[in-house]
Amino acid sequence: MTNEELKIKITELLPAASFEEGGEWLTISIEPGDWLSLAQQLRKDEALFFDYLFCLTCVDWKTHLSMVYHLSSTQYRHTIVVKAKLDRNKPEIETVSQIWRTAEFHEREVYEMFGVNFRNHPDLRLLILPDGWEGKNPLRKDFEDPVNMIRL
Amino acid sequence: MWSLSHIANEIHTWLSNTFNPTWTQIIEMVLAGVAVIGLFAALGLVLVLMERRVAAWIQIRLGPNRVGPFGLLQSMADTLKLIVKEGLTPDGADKVMFNVAPFIAMIVAMLLMAPIAFAKDFQLWDLNIGVLFVTAISSIMVISILMAGWSSNNKYSLMGAMRSGAQIVSYELSAGLSIMTIVVLTGSLQVSDIIHSQANGWWIFKGHVPVWIAFITFIIAVTAETNRAPFDLAEAESELTAGFHTEYSGMKFALFFLAEYINVFIVCAIGATLFLGGWMPLHFGSGNAFNHAMDYIPSSIWFFGKTFLLIFLIMWFRWTFPRLRIDQLLNLEWKYLLPISMVNLLVTTAMAILGWHF
Amino acid sequence: MYRQTEIIKEAVPGSNGETGEFTINVGPQHPATHGVLHLVITLSGETIKKVEPHLGYIHRSIEKMCESLTYRQFIYVTSRMDYLSSHINNHACALCVEKGMQIEVPPRARVIRVLMDELTRIASHELWWGAMAMDLGAFTPFFHAFRERESINDIMEETCGARLTMNYMVPGGVMQDIHPNFQKRVKEFIRLYKRKIDEYDELVTGNIIFQNRMKGVGVLTPEDAVSYGCSGPVTRGSGVSSDIRKLYPYEIYDKLEFDEVLETGGDSFARYLVRIREMQQSIRIIEQLIDQIPEGDFQAKTKAVLKLPKGEFYTRVETARGELGVYIVSEGGTTPYRIKFRSPGFSNLSVLDHIARGSKIGDLVAMMGTLDLVIPDIDR
Numbered sequence: 001m002t003n004e005e006l007k008i009k010i011t012e013l014l015p016a017a018s019f020e021e022g023g024e025w026l027t028i029s030i031e032p033g034d035w036l037s038l039a040q041q042l043r044k045d046e047a048l049f050f051d052y053l054f055c056l057t058c059v060d061w062k063t064h065l066s067m068v069y070h071l072s073s074t075q076y077r078h079t080i081v082v083k084a085k086l087d088r089n090k091p092e093i094e095t096v097s098q099i100w101r102t103a104e105f106h107e108r109e110v111y112e113m114f115g116v117n118f119r120n121h122p123d124l125r126l127l128i129l130p131d132g133w134e135g136k137n138p139l140r141k142d143f144e145d146p147v148n149m150i151r152l
Numbered sequence: 153m154w155s156l157s158h159i160a161n162e163i164h165t166w167l168s169n170t171f172n173p174t175w176t177q178i179i180e181m182v183l184a185g186v187a188v189i190g191l192f193a194a195l196g197l198v199l200v201l202m203e204r205r206v207a208a209w210i211q212i213r214l215g216p217n218r219v220g221p222f223g224l225l226q227s228m229a230d231t232l233k234l235i236v237k238e239g240l241t242p243d244g245a246d247k248v249m250f251n252v253a254p255f256i257a258m259i260v261a262m263l264l265m266a267p268i269a270f271a272k273d274f275q276l277w278d279l280n281i282g283v284l285f286v287t288a289i290s291s292i293m294v295i296s297i298l299m300a301g302w303s304s305n306n307k308y309s310l311m312g313a314m315r316s317g318a319q320i321v322s323y324e325l326s327a328g329l330s331i332m333t334i335v336v337l338t339g340s341l342q343v344s345d346i347i348h349s350q351a352n353g354w355w356i357f358k359g360h361v362p363v364w365i366a367f368i369t370f371i372i373a374v375t376a377e378t379n380r381a382p383f384d385l386a387e388a389e390s391e392l393t394a395g396f397h398t399e400y401s402g403m404k405f406a407l408f409f410l411a412e413y414i415n416v417f418i419v420c421a422i423g424a425t426l427f428l429g430g431w432m433p434l435h436f437g438s439g440n441a442f443n444h445a446m447d448y449i450p451s452s453i454w455f456f457g458k459t460f461l462l463i464f465l466i467m468w469f470r471w472t473f474p475r476l477r478i479d480q481l482l483n484l485e486w487k488y489l490l491p492i493s494m495v496n497l498l499v500t501t502a503m504a505i506l507g508w509h510f
Numbered sequence: 511m512y513r514q515t516e517i518i519k520e521a522v523p524g525s526n527g528e529t530g531e532f533t534i535n536v537g538p539q540h541p542a543t544h545g546v547l548h549l550v551i552t553l554s555g556e557t558i559k560k561v562e563p564h565l566g567y568i569h570r571s572i573e574k575m576c577e578s579l580t581y582r583q584f585i586y587v588t589s590r591m592d593y594l595s596s597h598i599n600n601h602a603c604a605l606c607v608e609k610g611m612q613i614e615v616p617p618r619a620r621v622i623r624v625l626m627d628e629l630t631r632i633a634s635h636e637l638w639w640g641a642m643a644m645d646l647g648a649f650t651p652f653f654h655a656f657r658e659r660e661s662i663n664d665i666m667e668e669t670c671g672a673r674l675t676m677n678y679m680v681p682g683g684v685m686q687d688i689h690p691n692f693q694k695r696v697k698e699f700i701r702l703y704k705r706k707i708d709e710y711d712e713l714v715t716g717n718i719i720f721q722n723r724m725k726g727v728g729v730l731t732p733e734d735a736v737s738y739g740c741s742g743p744v745t746r747g748s749g750v751s752s753d754i755r756k757l758y759p760y761e762i763y764d765k766l767e768f769d770e771v772l773e774t775g776g777d778s779f780a781r782y783l784v785r786i787r788e789m790q791q792s793i794r795i796i797e798q799l800i801d802q803i804p805e806g807d808f809q810a811k812t813k814a815v816l817k818l819p820k821g822e823f824y825t826r827v828e829t830a831r832g833e834l835g836v837y838i839v840s841e842g843g844t845t846p847y848r849i850k851f852r853s854p855g856f857s858n859l860s861v862l863d864h865i866a867r868g869s870k871i872g873d874l875v876a877m878m879g880t881l882d883l884v885i886p887d888i889d890r
Binding site: 207210211212213307308311315381382384385388389390391392393471472473474475476477478479480 | 532534540541542556643644645646647648649650652653654657713714717719720722723870871872873874875
């Protein structure tokens with residue numbers, strides 16, 4: 001499907017979704033609360049069939065965090081980007097690890113690097129950071145480490 | 153003529169003339185012990201170097217060639233290094249068992265030296281159940297491995313030891329049965345009898361197909377019994393780091409290492425004795441010119457030549473094949489090798505009774 | 511004197527007595543992990559019940575580092591991610607910056623880039639082949655693989671000046687022109703190498719022990735492969751088409767003739783065959799290009815200071831291990847605001863627990879071998 005067709009289809013699924021212009025792929029902005037139901041529909045819908053979550057990450061915009069999901073379909077080869085704005089002080093979003101299994105690891109990475117709490121995640125523990133780093137989120141913009149970080 | 157048996161007899165005569173019989177006996181036992189230990193050290197050095205050179209040759213590299221001429225002193229240097237290393241005993245280990253295990257491995261290897269005929273009339277102990285003695289004693293080897301694995305207080309060691317236990321116990325059956333084929337053909341368990349029965353041709357030529365099958369089974373089984381690749385599951389370094397000797401260091405590790413090589417030597421010597429005639433030169437029929445020509449080559453050279461040929465074969469396996477998995481290993485033994493060797497033993501027995509061998 | 515009961519307790523901490531399950535640590539220092547990967551494995555006897563990776567032993571937070579480096583500088587850091595395919599990492603970053611700045615790369619640079627990528631792919635698969643055979647207990651293939659890899663490294667050294675982390679690709683092209691000997695040496699290498707692949711098949715692929723160790727081990731269904739976000743030879747071994755070079759062609763891959771290698775077995779042996787045949791396809795690509803390097807500039811004229819416009823840029827390339835994604839969020843400055851590397855190894859590792867359950871510990875090394883894990887790629 002082309003971006004236009006995808007746009008129409010996704011508006012049907014989630015009327016509240018807004019679209020960002022200018023990117024290579026269709027970019028959808030949603031509220032975190034809508035994510036789980038949208039994700040299920042994106043995966044299940046025969047015409048969309050987004051079965052490949054190839055990138056899951058988070059961006060710290062200093063005022064808020066935004067989750068970024070890159071989805072593509074191995075059947076139709078179309079790609080979309082889903083973004084969800086999170087509260088920076090208490091970032092929470094529903095996990096999608098039961099829909100795309102790869103999210104389990106990527107969400108754990110985002111959890112420790114940004115402190116995003118994924119509700120209903122089966123195993124939300126530190127993956128990369130050693131024990132004792134809970135609460136310190138290295139990839140947030142205000143993280144400071146006077147010893148190991150060199151500002152250029 | 154200068155031969156090993158000649159030298160031994162000279163010493164015996166001199167000792168008998170100088171001392172009374174008791175002292176002669178005692179001194180000869182000490183000399184034999186020293187000779188065995190000397191042979192151990194020499195074999196350890198030679199085999200380790202040989203392994204490394206063979207590996208290097210197969211792996212398109214040079215191997216050790218810096219220490220001494222052609223790297224001959226490399227093993228000496230390694231031994232020196234191992235001697236000066238600290239022999240660590242882990243804190244949670246069962247100290248007694250942990251420290252005794254490598255010595256048991258060594259003692260077993262030493263005991264196995266007794267019935268091996270190194271040259272014509274040159275044998276420590278030609279007991280009438282020689283072959284049975286070898287199979288019986290070699291099964292004690294597994295105890296040292298189990299002790300080492302158990303007492304190390306390390307899960308890798310324990311798993312390696314358990315694998316090794318299953319493996320050695322299983323493969324002993326095939327090894328034993330393939331040895332039995334020769335015993336059936338010879339009608340004796342005594343090593344000297346077996347060798348003399350091959351004076352008109354080695355069993356591998358005289359016994360044709362059943363002996364070939366037995367020989368192949370024997371080589372596979374003893375490779376497994378000595379924990380050599382492709383059956384080195386007990387120390388599979390990519391799975392269990394070093395298996396049962398993970399916690400060993402210094403000289404205790406070296407003893408395990410040495411015991412492995414000595415065991416390889418012994419099983420190859422047994423194989424050479426049973427199937428390739430031991431020290432018996434290459435004979436066809438009896439009394440012809442070819443046999444006489446072959447007799448000019450000293451018997452010790454025949455023995456060591458055959459043994460090292462088999463050792464080379466086993467080293468070749470090690471550097472060529474990937475490792476088996478534990479279930480495949482046991483399948484191979486219980487589903488293939490054991491039935492084959494049992495049927496083969498029956499066939500050999502029939503052949504021996506009917507006199508179908510040469 | 512014989513403290514048997516105590517030893518049982520000490521020897522298997524974490525054992526709960528009833529099921530006989532216990533945990534062992536594979537790594538962070540272990541011969542089969544080829545790096546500092548730490549797997550906590552729950553075993554019942556020899557059977558694996560659970561594999562739990564603990565990462566981060568070589569985590570350098572490259573993503574954070576890149577936030578304070580300019581668009582020219584950050585490429586050098588990415589060579590250290592997947593050090594076996596550093597060219598392709600550099601390539602992905604250069605592509606992303608070029609996409610943002612809309613730099614037109616000269617045709618000569620494009621061809622050189624593709625040539626370098628494919629040589630890197632061969633070198634990486636060589637190392638994988640040797641190391642995997644070594645994991646399975648065959649030592650000799652390692653040396654045979656390194657012999658050929660060495661000649662690729664020599665070619666790289668001549669042109670790029672380095673053997674492992676080349677940093678040869680820069681935004682706008684390549685850093686310098688190829689060495690005058692480059693074409694001659696690559697041709698010589700190809701001539702020798704074509705025979706070597708058959709030699710590999712003789713030495714390893716056809717070996718019955720090897721096949722028994724690989725076939726039916728670590729079976730990954732196509733659905734799971736996609737769901738776990740696997741990419742590269744891991745998915746192609748399960749029959750899922752995933753070659754970025756074919757699906758989303760970059761540089762000149764759309765003009766080249768090569769096949770996407772697909773196997774349908776889904777087991778370790780299928781993944782093994784995919785990589786072996788991929789080396790042959792890489793040779794095919796190199797053969798098409800080596801005589802066709804166009805004359806011209808090797809680098810586009812770019813400003814000294816690169817500034818990406820405000821926006822988000824994502825490029826995907828096919829490394830030796832799978833799909834590498836570079837996601838740059840730019841605020842218009844000289845440094846990226848946020849950069850994310852979607853590394854193939856991270857997703858490929860996540861499938862290990864799924865495929866390893868229920869198999870023997872000896873199979874684990876076969877699976878890890880065919881997933882082709884490079885730890886700095888996973889940890890970044």
